Amino acid sequence: MAAPPPWRSGAASNGYTSVEARRSFAAPRTVGSSTTTTTAAATSPTGGGAAKTTFPDPLKQYVARTFENIAEADKKDVEIELKRIITDAFNEKVVWSINWDEMPLPQVILQKRRNSQGQQVTNSDKSPPLKSFGKFSISDTKKRKSAGDDTTITNKYTERSDKKARQQSPYTGFSDKLSQRDKEKRATRFAKELRAVTPPIERNINSTTHMDIDVAQPLVGRCMTLEKRYLRLTSAPDPDNVRPLHVLEKTLELLKKKWREEQNYAYICDQFKSLRQDLTVQHIKTEFTVSVYEIHARIALEKGDLGEYNQCQSQLANLYAEGFTGQEEEFKAYRILYLLHTCNRADMNELLAILTPTDKQHPNIQHSLQVRSALAAGNYHKFFRLYLDAPSMGGYLMDSFAGRERIAALACICRAYRPDIDIRFLTEELGFESDKECVEFLCDHGAEELIQQKVLDNGTTSIRLNTQKASPIFEQAKQNAFKKVDIKGQL
Amino acid sequence: MSLFYNSFRNYLATADGRGLGNLLSPTNSDHNSFAFSTNHSQIRSQVQNELYGISSFRNGITDKGKNGWIDAVVAFWEVVYELERGDTGRRMGEDGDLGYWGRAYAKQSVYTTVIARGFTSHGWPNWLLPVVYTACRNLRQFAISADEEDKREGKDASKLEDCARHLNKMFTLCLADRAPMEESRKWGTYYIVNLLFKTYFKLNAITLCKNVIRALSATTTEMPPLDAFPKSHIVTFKYYVGVIHFLEEDYVTSETHLTAALQLCRRDCPTNQEHILTYLIPAHLMTTHQLPTSTLFQNYPRLKHLFGPLCRCIKSGNLGAFDAALEANEDEYVRRRIYLTLERARDIALRNLFRRVFLLGEKKTRVPVEEFRRAMGFAVAGKEGGTRKECEPEEVECLLAGMIYKGLMKGYISREKGMVVLSNKEAFPGTGV
Known part of the structure; x- marks a missing residue:
């Protein structure tokens, strides 16, 4: 053989x-x-x-x-x-x-x-000495595990x-x-x-140069194509299908350009996943790795793909912890918003515990913290001001729970205001782009019948929501909205 | 040299579980002479000689049980020897790269396993449970020390996680015992559960506590009632269950558990009472909006320091000072995991402020929003604060709406008239106004 x-x-x-x-x-x-x-x-x-x-x-x-x-x-x-x-x-x-x-x-x-x-x-x-050494150390640990046993x-x-x-x-x-x-x-x-x-590459050309590869050294790819579909590995990675770092760097540039020009998320996400895979397989952990994860996380946020964002986020947390620099504050700010989305109080407490005073000075983190305290105080007025004024990709992240908070705010407003409330006011307070959007939102939640046009004492007409009757509707909607949060691969 | 064995036989003969537990705790007794009395090759035969005849004590120690004891004493000697020897005579690279506490932990975990086996395979009686307690307690202590050691050297600190697994095994060992109640290991359950809770809290894995509680409640039918257990076990257990509910924002349940813990807690244990009150005060504040009295604070100066300033601000409705007090103690609050709860007490401060506006207006039921807005402007600036901060009327309305929604105020807002219309009676429920 x-x-x-x-x-x-x-x-x-x-x-x-x-x-x-x-x-x-x-x-x-x-x-x-x-x-x-x-x-x-x-x-x-x-x-x-x-x-x-x-x-x-x-x-x-x-x-x-x-x-x-x-x-x-x-x-x-x-x-x-x-x-x-x-x-x-x-x-x-x-x-x-x-x-x-x-x-x-x-x-x-x-x-x-x-x-x-x-x-x-x-x-x-029969394995060469180096590997047999590794084998011994393995059996050693086994022995230690079953210590005391025969x-x-x-x-x-x-x-x-x-x-x-x-x-x-x-x-x-x-x-x-x-x-x-x-x-x-x-x-x-x-x-x-x-x-x-990937076009097939002659296997035997390069193989001689890699004769002396050993276990301790991570694999180095020799695939030269920039793009590659993502496939989950089920066996040893083939160096012919793995792109080395210098190629990956070009790939990232290409992907950034393509994203700007084409905005094809399915394609970009797939490409980024294979890019990340190639990095992992080759044990590449550098600032470049950080930026790949950061860019993918931002793109995922832009498209509301919280699952993918969270994967990147957890990798980034590890990378930052290992001392690689990147936009750590920006991503801490996202993390706060993400925890608000998942209503994860325990993790929020842990996160607050590790924020340094310098962190708290960062505008993004300050924004996220303000969002947090606005929500804690039930201050929807402030929340939606912050929503419309979110830095970086924070707004996309807030999109994921803005609807839920609108319902909560409506439940509150409908209970407190009598007898009715101007749609204009709701649009302003709840951060809708237009009255039309606001009305649509109300209708989507079954308050269609309760919106009426009314002539006020001073002669102006306004479209109004009957708060008294809408109250139970939004109270129920609020219960449902907070019952289950889709946490998508929680950390 | 035979001092150790003498005491050992003595405790065994008199069925003194607690004494035996203390003896088998490397931190409680001086084991120096025992440690250096023998060596690795001699220890087993020596123990076999010294333990000759213990099965005739008839305290439930059978011949089988005796074999378990030989293993246990050998394993215990390994622990003591490891601790006493320190780094002397150690070759480089021996035991991998474990540090002093790492090695102690490794030995102690062997010892703990042997103890567990004593119960499962050697039929040890349940008066020996204190031996389990000290074994587990020391295991946890060594794990913590080992993790600190590892962290100092920048290594992965995972001993405490491993310890949690050991404790979990012990927990099942106690809980799953099918022996009749008077002989059952079930009596050890809560002690181990408490250690397990403590460990999970330290590991920041509080969610895992829920599994333990679930396992406990799944077997309550066969469990003796909680008050049949030693008080010391119940107080700690109630405390942790209370805190766990507290963290889940279930303040009502939390309060009942914490109150029970406080009532059972020894009077001469102010530290434990303080621990309980650290969560009971905020929980009570959330459920009843009641602040602790100054008499309470007199007995617990540390709590006064922790909650005093905040409580004063809540009472007077001084929002600016409240925010400042919250921020000043933020680290401490976050560390105790009460920050997110205390923050919500701002509602009560706000309610008190609005109530004062209402009282100053001679309880007129129609109050312009503008008056609340001005009051907030003063309150946010704080007593000392120079410039008054202007609040947006919409924000004030929003907070007023929140008050009404949460049931802290009774009434409604008429936006067109810019008025808050308050209820004729009990406009601020529960405050006598």
Whole structure:
């Protein structure tokens, strides 16, 4: 078996969470695959070589594609693998139902299997000294965890489960194969997505220069395209699909430009997520990282995407805590507003506890604190003045709870004013842009019947809301509005 | 050298759980000679010899229980040895990079686990619960010290979180005991719960307290009534439950719990009473709008310092001074988690101010908004404050509306006439006006 590609040994660095299916039965993987190859080899002369079998056209194309672009050295292995795939398909009578266009090529499957074996090799005793050192430290911590317990017992346990797994392997072979196909299917789906955005790059050109990558060093990408779709990683990141820092810097500029020009949020959000992923995978934590998160957070706020904003916000909190500088005050101010949105008193108290006197001098934070105290005092007059005068992206954040506060204010106004109230006054007090918007808001909450035109004593006419009758409506609406707050991935 | 074992056998023979708990607490007794009396390879056989025959004491210690005790005393010796030895004779890199308290914590957590196992697998009787108490209390103390140590060195401080997990296990160990009530470990539940609350508060994870309360209320049917427990357990428990409700703004429930705690609290424990009153005073202020009397403050100078200025401003309706007093003590209030509640007392200050306007106007039921506005202008400026601050009439109206909505004033606003029309009787409910 060929040695795994050198960068793979480094792939186990912890920039991602590897989601490898069926870990618990993992032991037989090497055994399983080697038996399948042998059976395939054994059956192929009789089954595969027979002239009476007819191949579906897509399969023929699949075979053609397999040999289209193949290195001489790999040819033998690929042939065996191809035979295995085809005989398996015949044995399971799915040869006509499989979508051969979607099926990964044998070399892809081989590559993948080598990779997974490569990972196993690193875990085994043959691993180079550096890794074995890491392994020892792991087992050490394990020992400490179960301190006081007999370590031999745990050893016995693992041994037994190993044996069990090996015994099971012949019986689970079939289901393994099935799941293998499922996995490959999924892999192709992802691969296709990736191919759509990144042109394939010759693998072998750069690989020699990265020969000496080790576990301790984070991965460095070598993808040169600026844009990339976001895909949640389920396995080791492939350096060919990861953009290095200098490319990412250009990407950010491109994205900023595109956002200004096109305002396509779905696209921008996706691009930023992949940008963030590339940063995470490569362990890049710099001021640049901060600015990426900040910009994404601002864009998310602009579009009212509080879930995405909150993800960025929590990352930013960590980054600031680690000492990377950015617009920390601006984001503390947003955090205050966000906590107002979620009605999170406990966290608000914690946040107030960590605000420094300098923080409190910052105009954005001052604004947020004023908003906070206005809400606490039920001072809707001041609240909506602050709403219309919010600095930076604060206004967008306040949008998310302005409606709720309008209802609360109306509940209050309807109780306190008699017999009715001028719509003009409501528009002014509740920060509506126009009387029309105000009336629409009232109608949306079922107060349509209670709006009347009236001629006042001084001869002027005004549109008025009957407060006495509207009171129960808004009281009820207020109860509902505060009952459940959508907190969207709360910190 | 055998002093430790003598006392140990003595407490065991007389079924003195508290004495045993104290003995097995490295902070309570001088264990220097015990620590250096032996070494890692000798300790087990030594303990086996010294504990010979304890199963004949018939205090519920069986042969099985004795084995548990051998493990426990060995584990305890490890703790004491770790504490007494300090850094002498320690090789670099031994025990990873744990500091002094980190190592003590590691040993103590082993000891605590062994104690728990004594109950689960060695059938220890429940008069030994004080041993659990001291084990847990010290575990928590070591965890806090270890975290401080780690923080000083800029490392991740996570021992207290780990400690909370230990305590949680102990909590279930007590709560889930199915033995008949007189033999049950349930009697230890509230002590552990209190430690757990304390820990969650320190970790700023107060929401986790709710899980504990939920688990408690789910098993109340089999629990002895709360007042059957030692008073010291109940006072602390009531206090924490009161504070938890306080933080959820459920001031009515909070007040009942805190009042109960205060009534049960020992008279010679002013510090504990102060702790309770720190939350009871604001809670009472929220539910009844009543301020503490000066007699109360006389007994608790610290509370007077904490609440005195604020209370004076509320009484006189001096908004400017209220804001200043709130700001002056802001850090202290936030630290005690009462800031957000006290802030709301501004409503009461405002009510008192408007009430004075009403009284000065000889209780005329129709009061122009303008009069309230002028009063607010004076009040916001404060007694000493030079320039009077002009308030927007809309803002005054808004605050008046808030008063009416919250039931602090009775009446309505007629905006066209610029008038507040107050109710004929009880215009300011609960104030005799």
